Amino acid sequence: MTGERNEKKAAIAATAVRLFTERGFHGTPTSLIAREAGVSNGTLFHYFPTKEELINSTYYExxxxxxxxxxxxxxxxxxxxxxxxxxxxxxxxxxxxxxxxxxxxxxxxxxxxxxxxxxxxxxxxxxxxxxxxxxxxxxxxxxxxxxxxxxxxxxxxxxxxxxxxxxxxxxxxxxxxxxxxxxxxxxxxxxx
Amino acid sequence: MTGERNEKKAAIAATAVRLFTERGFHGTPTSLIAREAGVSNGTLFHYFPTKEELINSTYYExxxxxxxxxxxxxxxxxxxxxxxxxxxxxxxxxxxxxxxxxxxxxxxxxxxxxxxxxxxxxxxxxxxxxxxxxxxxxxxxxxxxxxxxxxxxxxxxxxxxxxxxxxxxxxxxxxxxxxxxxxxxxxxxxxx
Amino acid sequence: MTGERNEKKAAIAATAVRLFTERGFHGTPTSLIAREAGVSNGTLFHYFPTKEELINSTYYExxxxxxxxxxxxxxxxxxxxxxxxxxxxxxxxxxxxxxxxxxxxxxxxxxxxxxxxxxxxxxxxxxxxxxxxxxxxxxxxxxxxxxxxxxxxxxxxxxxxxxxxxxxxxxxxxxxxxxxxxxxxxxxxxxx
Amino acid sequence: MTGERNEKKAAIAATAVRLFTERGFHGTPTSLIAREAGVSNGTLFHYFPTKEELINSTYYExxxxxxxxxxxxxxxxxxxxxxxxxxxxxxxxxxxxxxxxxxxxxxxxxxxxxxxxxxxxxxxxxxxxxxxxxxxxxxxxxxxxxxxxxxxxxxxxxxxxxxxxxxxxxxxxxxxxxxxxxxxxxxxxxxx
DNA sequence: AATGAATGAGTGTTCATTCAT
DNA sequence: AATGAATGAACACTCATTCAT
CATH class of the missing domain: 1.10.357.10 (Tetracycline Repressor, domain 2)
Structure with a gap:
C-alpha cells in the first residue's frame, strides 16, 4: 500500500511494451497482454480505460x-x-x-x-x-x-x-x- | 480472356489503394473494398487469396x-x-x-x-x-x-x-x- | 433459392420471439438466439445488423x-x-x-x-x-x-x-x- | 449507531432512484450509482447484497x-x-x-x-x-x-x-x- | 468466373460481485 | 463499517475466409 503501489499497472505496461513491440498494435489483443502480465482482463481496463490509451502510455514510456x-x-x-x-x-x-x-x-x-x-x-x-x-x-x-x-x-x-x-x-x-x-x-x- | 481480363481485378486494386490510404490497413475491411469496387466479396478473394497479398500489391502499386x-x-x-x-x-x-x-x-x-x-x-x-x-x-x-x-x-x-x-x-x-x-x-x- | 428464401432469417426471428418472451431482452444474448436457431453467430448479424433491430423486428412481428x-x-x-x-x-x-x-x-x-x-x-x-x-x-x-x-x-x-x-x-x-x-x-x- | 445510521444507505438509495429513473435498470451500472452517491463500490454491496435488491428497494420507494x-x-x-x-x-x-x-x-x-x-x-x-x-x-x-x-x-x-x-x-x-x-x-x- | 450467404474464432469492453486491508 | 483493487464470465459485434450454386 506504500512503495510498490502500481505493481500491477507497471506489469501491464511492461508487458504491453514487449508485446506491441514483438507483434504490433493490431496483432496484440488486450487479453494476451493481461494474461502475460499475470492479471485479469478486467484489471487491464481498470488501469487503462482503452486499448488506445494503453498504446499511448506505452509509447510515451x-x-x-x-x-x-x-x-x-x-x-x-x-x-x-x-x-x-x-x-x-x-x-x-x-x-x-x-x-x-x-x-x-x-x-x-x-x-x-x-x-x-x-x-x-x-x-x-x-x-x-x-x-x-x-x-x-x-x-x-x-x-x-x-x-x-x-x-x-x-x-x-x-x-x-x-x-x-x-x-x-x-x-x-x-x-x-x-x-x-x-x-x-x-x-x-x-x-x- | 484478353481485353477485359483484369477489369475487376484492377477495380479492386484501385479501390484498395484509395481505402487503405484513407483509413489504414486495419481500418479497411475486405468487404468494404469489395463493395466500393462494385464486386462481390468472393471475387476479391478470387483475385487476391489473402488480405495480406492485397496489401502488398497495393503497396507496390x-x-x-x-x-x-x-x-x-x-x-x-x-x-x-x-x-x-x-x-x-x-x-x-x-x-x-x-x-x-x-x-x-x-x-x-x-x-x-x-x-x-x-x-x-x-x-x-x-x-x-x-x-x-x-x-x-x-x-x-x-x-x-x-x-x-x-x-x-x-x-x-x-x-x-x-x-x-x-x-x-x-x-x-x-x-x-x-x-x-x-x-x-x-x-x-x-x-x- | 426461390420460395424458401429467408429460411434462416425466419428461424432467427422465431427463436428470438421465443427467447425474448421467456427471458426478456437483456436476459437473452444474441449468441443464444443464434445457437438455438441453428445458425452461426455471424449469420444473425448478417440479417439483423444490431440486437436492437432484432428486437424491433420481433416486436412488430x-x-x-x-x-x-x-x-x-x-x-x-x-x-x-x-x-x-x-x-x-x-x-x-x-x-x-x-x-x-x-x-x-x-x-x-x-x-x-x-x-x-x-x-x-x-x-x-x-x-x-x-x-x-x-x-x-x-x-x-x-x-x-x-x-x-x-x-x-x-x-x-x-x-x-x-x-x-x-x-x-x-x-x-x-x-x-x-x-x-x-x-x-x-x-x-x-x-x- | 443510531443517528447517522442510514446516511450512506440513504444516499445510495436516493441516487439509485434518480439514475434508474433517468437511464433504466440495465443502463445503470452499480459502480455509477456508488460513485454518484459518494461511496465506494463495496459499500453499495454492503447495504444491498444484490443489484436486484437495490432495484426492488428503489421501486418501493x-x-x-x-x-x-x-x-x-x-x-x-x-x-x-x-x-x-x-x-x-x-x-x-x-x-x-x-x-x-x-x-x-x-x-x-x-x-x-x-x-x-x-x-x-x-x-x-x-x-x-x-x-x-x-x-x-x-x-x-x-x-x-x-x-x-x-x-x-x-x-x-x-x-x-x-x-x-x-x-x-x-x-x-x-x-x-x-x-x-x-x-x-x-x-x-x-x-x- | 462470379456471387454472396454462411461461418466462427476473435476483439475490445462492461459490470456485478468478492475480498484483503 | 468502509474501501476500491481485482476478478473473469459475458456480451455485442467484426471480419477474413470458405463454398455451394
Missing amino acids: IKSRMAEEIGRGGDAERTNRERMRRLWRSAVLWGVDHPDEYMFVQQFCSSPFVRRLPPEEFLKDAPAVYEALTETLGTTCLKGMPVEVAFSVITSPIDAVVRSLIESGGDLDADRLIAASFEIVWRGLTEE | IKSRMAEEIGRGGDAERTNRERMRRLWRSAVLWGVDHPDEYMFVQQFCSSPFVRRLPPEEFLKDAPAVYEALTETLGTTCLKGMPVEVAFSVITSPIDAVVRSLIESGGDLDADRLIAASFEIVWRGLTEE | IKSRMAEEIGRGGDAERTNRERMRRLWRSAVLWGVDHPDEYMFVQQFCSSPFVRRLPPEEFLKDAPAVYEALTETLGTTCLKGMPVEVAFSVITSPIDAVVRSLIESGGDLDADRLIAASFEIVWRGLTEE | IKSRMAEEIGRGGDAERTNRERMRRLWRSAVLWGVDHPDEYMFVQQFCSSPFVRRLPPEEFLKDAPAVYEALTETLGTTCLKGMPVEVAFSVITSPIDAVVRSLIESGGDLDADRLIAASFEIVWRGLTEE
Missing part, C-alpha cells in the same frame, strides 16, 4: 526512456561538435541495441490514428540535444526555421542508419557508417 | 507510381548536381501533394509484419535516381557502402521535410526548406 | 400477429356494440392464451429505449377495430380527441383484465370479468 | 412516494364522487409531472424478472384511494371481484391518459382528457 538514455552523459564533451557527435552515436546505438522498441516507436509515429496527437515533444525530454542543436543552428542555412523542423531534418539520417544496421544483421561496419553519416550532416551544416 | 512520377523528366538537367536537386525537389513535392499515399507507404514500411518482405527495390523503379546517385557516391565518405544504404541515408531528410510540411499545414516556406535541406546534404557529400 | 388474430372474424356481428364486445373479448382471450407474447409486447412498450420509435400504428393493423371505434367515438365525450388517444384510453382496461387473469392463475371468473369491464366502458361511453 | 403524494388531501372532498375525481386527477398529474419516475414504475411492472414478486400492495399505501373505492364498488357490476382486480381495471385508463399526455408533449387538452376519462369510468360504474 519508451520515448522517455529512449531520450533519457541517449542524452545521458552528453554534457561531458567540450566542443559542440563533440557533443553532437556523441549524441549521434548514442542515438544510433540505442536503436541498434533496442531494435524492437525502436521499431515500435517508428510504427507508432506512422500509425494513421496517431496523427492527431499533440506535436512531438521529443526535444523537451532531451535537453542536452536541444542545447547542442540550437547552438549549432544559428549559423546555418536552416537559420530561422522552427527548431523542431530543423531538428527532424538534421537527425533523420540517424533513422536510416539504424534501419540499415538492423536489417544488415551485422554485416555493415557500424562505426564507419555512424561516422560517415555524421560527417555529412555536420559538414553540410557548418562548411562555408 | 503506389510505390511504383511514386517512383515513376518523381523520376519523370529528371534526365533533362545537365550537371549531376542539378539532376539531384531536381529529384530532391520532386520527391518532396510528391509527398506534399499526396500526403495520404505518402503516409501509407511510410505506414507500410514501419509495419511489423512487413519486415519479412524482400529488401526494398526502390532504386530499381527509379533509374534516374540510381544513376545520379552512383555517380555522386564514388567520391564521398560513403564510398564502399552498399548503394541502398547510402541511398537511404542520403535521402532520409526528404522524409523529415515532407512530414514537416504536411504537419505545418502551409505555414512553412517550402521552397526554402527544400533548398536548405538539399544544400546540407550535397555540401556534406561533396565538400572537401 | 408479434404485434402484427396479435392484431390480425384479434381482428379476425370481427365483421360478422351486426350491431356496433356487438362488434366491440367481440373484439374486447378476443383481445383479452388472446392475452390470456399467449401470456408470454403479451407480456413481451408490454415489456417492449415500457422499455426506455423504445420511446423514440415512431408512434404506434396498432390501429393500422386492425381495421375492424378502427372502424368499430370511430363509429362509436363521434357521440361520446371523447369527441374531437385524436383517435389513437381515445383508443388507448378506452381499451386500457383490457390490459388490466389480462394481467389480472394471468396472475390469478385461473381463480377468477374470466367471462364475468370480461363482460363487466366491457359494460363499464361501453355504458360510460354511450349513456346519456 | 418511488411507489410509496407516488401513492402518498397522490392521496394527499384526498379526504377533503365531501362526496365520494368528488373524492374519486380528485384522486383521478391527482394521479394523472403526478404522472405528467414525473414522467421518468412514472415510466420507471411501468418498466418495473412489465419487467420479466419481477413477476415473481409478492402481489401489488399499492392500495395499502393509499388508504384514501382504498376507501373511496370500496365504497363505490359495492353497487356496481364488479361487485364481488377482489378489490385489487377491480381497482386495476377501473384505474387503468389513468395510465393511458398519462402516456398520451407525455407523448403529446403538451398538444393535448389535459383537463378535458382527464375529465372525459373519469366521466366514462364513473358513469360506467354508477349509471343504471
